[in-house]
Amino acid sequence: MEIIGRGFLARHLRPIADAHPGVVLLAAGVSAAGDSPQAEFGREADLLYETIGHCEERGKRLVLFSTAATGMYSLRGEAGRESGPVRPATAYGRHKLALEAVLASSRLDYLILRLAHVVGPHQPAHQLLPSLTRQVASGAVRIYRGARRDLIDVSDVVHIVDGLLSTGVAREVVNVASGRAAPVEEIVGHIETCLGVRAEREFLDAAGAAQPVSIGKLRRLLPSVQDIGFGPDYHRAVLDKYVRNYTEHTAPSYERSH
Secondary structure (H helix, E strand, O other), X not given: OEEEOOOHHHHHHHHHHHHOOOEEEEOXXXXXXXXXXXXXXXXXXXXXXXXXXXXXXXXXXXEEEEXXXXXXXXXXXXXXXXXXXXXXXXXXXXXXHHHHHHHHOOOOOXXXXXXXXXXXXXXXXXXXXXXXXXXXXXXXXXXXXXXXXXXXXXXXXXXXXXXXXXXXXXXXXXXXXXXXXXXXXXXXXXHHHHHOOOOEEEEEOOOOOOOOEOOHHHHHHOHHHHHOOOOOOHXXXXXXXXXXXXXXXXXXXXXXXX
């Protein structure tokens, strides 16, 4: 497997590269949902066009990472499914959906993976968990009212990517998430427990709805997902595993690649 990118996801996926010849995995691009300049979106689009051409010339399958965060799924009601409808609430979400459409209209065998909030070592500082942990450790944290986030361990993402590629799934969009979005206030409380501190809270009004993510399709395509242990306590186990790591070994905040 050819991996394009040198960031967080690319680093964790390299151990399975030899298992999937004929696959190109695009693990580079915009990973900051809130404040990315338009030029960064343009560079990621250009990289996708170039990679599609590369794969067409060589007959390769292309894996693209998209988002299952609230920027993509922002409708109140039932859980967000890959078949839609979706109403991206941010420029980041609209950008990712546009990239999905470009790839879906190509002649390639492809796999589009909509990722929830991935958590793990060597994560860029601007992403959710490093940012929250840094705030809590400083003694003050901002929380959007009603906000919820679906956390997933990067090691489980690698297992899922490996499994989906091994089954030969192609020309599909798949949510890669735990299926449970925990309240951010609950996440903050558990971070406090892990660090043994208490942070002052500042509450802000959230801009969009908190739509849960359906993993029904993932479960059908990869039944072994049931062995991961997704459930109401999954996010706490992920926090227990990584929170202390973020106080010591967090990638610089300017890193924008996956």
